[in-house]
Amino acid sequence: MAFPDDDLQRIRREARFRTTRAIERKEGAWVWIDGRRLLNFSSNDYLGLSAHPRVIAAAAEAARRFGAGSPSARLLSGNLALHDELERALAALKGEEAALLFGSGYLANVGALDAVAGHGDLLLSDALNHASLVDGCRLSRARTCVYPHADLGALEALLRQAPRSDSAGGGRVWIVSDTLFSMDGDRAPLPELLTLAQRHGARLLLDDAHATGVFGERGGGLTDAPGVRGQADLVVSTLSKAFGVYGGFVAGKRAFIDFLRNRARTFIFSTALPPPTVAAALEAVRVAATEPERRARVLGLAAAACAGLRARGVEVLGEGSPILAVVVGDERRALDLSHRLFENGLFIPAIRPPTVPPGTSRLRISLSAAHEPEQVETLVQIVAATVANPDNGGEQV
Numbered sequence: 001m002a003f004p005d006d007d008l009q010r011i012r013r014e015a016r017f018r019t020t021r022a023i024e025r026k027e028g029a030w031v032w033i034d035g036r037r038l039l040n041f042s043s044n045d046y047l048g049l050s051a052h053p054r055v056i057a058a059a060a061e062a063a064r065r066f067g068a069g070s071p072s073a074r075l076l077s078g079n080l081a082l083h084d085e086l087e088r089a090l091a092a093l094k095g096e097e098a099a100l101l102f103g104s105g106y107l108a109n110v111g112a113l114d115a116v117a118g119h120g121d122l123l124l125s126d127a128l129n130h131a132s133l134v135d136g137c138r139l140s141r142a143r144t145c146v147y148p149h150a151d152l153g154a155l156e157a158l159l160r161q162a163p164r165s166d167s168a169g170g171g172r173v174w175i176v177s178d179t180l181f182s183m184d185g186d187r188a189p190l191p192e193l194l195t196l197a198q199r200h201g202a203r204l205l206l207d208d209a210h211a212t213g214v215f216g217e218r219g220g221g222l223t224d225a226p227g228v229r230g231q232a233d234l235v236v237s238t239l240s241k242a243f244g245v246y247g248g249f250v251a252g253k254r255a256f257i258d259f260l261r262n263r264a265r266t267f268i269f270s271t272a273l274p275p276p277t278v279a280a281a282l283e284a285v286r287v288a289a290t291e292p293e294r295r296a297r298v299l300g301l302a303a304a305a306c307a308g309l310r311a312r313g314v315e316v317l318g319e320g321s322p323i324l325a326v327v328v329g330d331e332r333r334a335l336d337l338s339h340r341l342f343e344n345g346l347f348i349p350a351i352r353p354p355t356v357p358p359g360t361s362r363l364r365i366s367l368s369a370a371h372e373p374e375q376v377e378t379l380v381q382i383v384a385a386t387v388a389n390p391d392n393g394g395e396q397v
C-alpha cells in the first residue's frame with residue numbers, strides 16, 4: 001500500500017484518525033449534529049460573545065460599510081482605521097504600549113517567534129506549549145530546548161547553561177510559555193518565569209490565548225495580574241476564544257511591535273483581517289470589559305462542574321479555569337467515552353495525540369457563560385455515569 005493510504009491505515013490503527021463533525025444549527029449552548037440536539041461542552045467561546053447582539057450588529061455594520069473581506073495586506077491597502085482602533089484597544093486591555101493584529105493566534109505565534117529568534121539564539125519552551133508555539137520555535141531555526149511542564153528547576157538549569165548573550169557566541173535567550181494550558185486548564189508560574197528571565201537576562205514570550213477575556217478585572221487575562229502586567233517582552237493572544245470572533249494579536253513595547261510590523265512574515269505577507277471580524281472583535285473587547293458578570297458566570301459554572309464531578313468520584317484537572325480535563329489515557333477509551341456522551345446528548349470530543357502526549361488522551365470539557373446551571377448539572381450527571389460505567393451510558397438530555 002502506498003502513501004498516503006499506508007499512513008492513513010496506521011493513523012486509524014492507533015485510533016488517532018480525525019474527522020470533522022458538521023454543526024447544522026446553534027442556539028445558546030445547544031448545537032444540532034446529524035439532526036440531534038446536543039449540549040456543547042467543547043467551545044472556547046468562554047464568555048458567550050460570539051452570539052452577542054452588539055457583536056453581531058458591529059460585524060453587520062462593518063460589512064455594509066467596508067465589505068465582507070479585505071482587499072490586501074495591512075501594509076498595502078488593507079488597513080482600516082478600525083484595525084488601528086482594535087490594536088489600541090488590545091494594547092490598553094493588556095497594559096502594553098502597542099499591539100499588532102495577525103490573521104489568527106496561530107499566525108501570531110509563528111510570526112512573532114520567527115521574527116524575534118534565529119540562528120544562534122536559544123528558545124526554552126514548556127513541554128505542554130500549544131502547537132503554534134512549537135511551530136514558531138521550529139520555523140525560527142533557533143536552538144530549542146523543551147523543559148518539563150512548569151518545571152522551574154529544569155528551566156533554571158537550562159538558563160544557567162546558556163551562553164550569556166553578551167559573551168562570544170551567545171545569542172538571545174527566550175522563555176516561551178502558555179499562561180493557561182489549553183488541554184489541562186492549569187497555569188504557568190508567571191511571577192517565577194519573570195524572575196528567572198530577569199535573573200538570567202532572558203526575554204519572555206507568553207501566550208495568553210485561553211486566559212484573555214476570562215481573567216482580570218476588565219478581561220486582560222492572566223498577564224493582567226499585579227506584578228505581571230506589562231512585564232513580559234511579548235504577549236500573544238487570540239480573538240477567537242473568549243472574544244468569540246477570529247484573529248490573533250501580539251502586544252508589547254512599541255519598539256517590539258514596530259519590529260514585528262517590519263519582520264513578522266505572517267503579518268506582512270497575509271491579507272488583513274476582514275472588516276466585519278475587526279469590528280466584531282472591537283465590540284467584543286468592549287462588552288467583555290464592561291460585563292464582568294460574564295467572567296464570574298463562566299468561572300462559577302466551571303467550579304460547580306469541577307466540584308460536582310469530583311464529588312462523584314471523577315478525577316478532574318483544570319480547577320479555577322473554564323477548561324476541565326478528564327484524563328483517561330488510551331485513545332480508544334477516550335473515543336468510546338466521547339461517542340457514549342454523544343449518544344446521551346453531550347458534545348465533548350475526545351482529545352488524543354498529537355494534541356496531548358501519548359497515554360494522556362482525555363475528555364476536554366469547556367464551560368461558557370452561555371451555559372445554564374441546570375445544563376452543568378446535566379453534564380455532571382451524564383459524565384460521571386459514563387466514566388464510571390462506559391458500557392451502559394448515562395441519562396438522556
Ligand SMILES: Cc1ncc(COP(=O)(O)O)c(C=O)c1O
Binds near residue numbers: 106107209
Ligand atoms: C494556547 C493557544 N495559542 C494559540 C492558539 C491559536 O489561536 P487561533 O485559534 O486564534 O489560531 C490556540 C488555539 O487553538 C491556543 O490554544
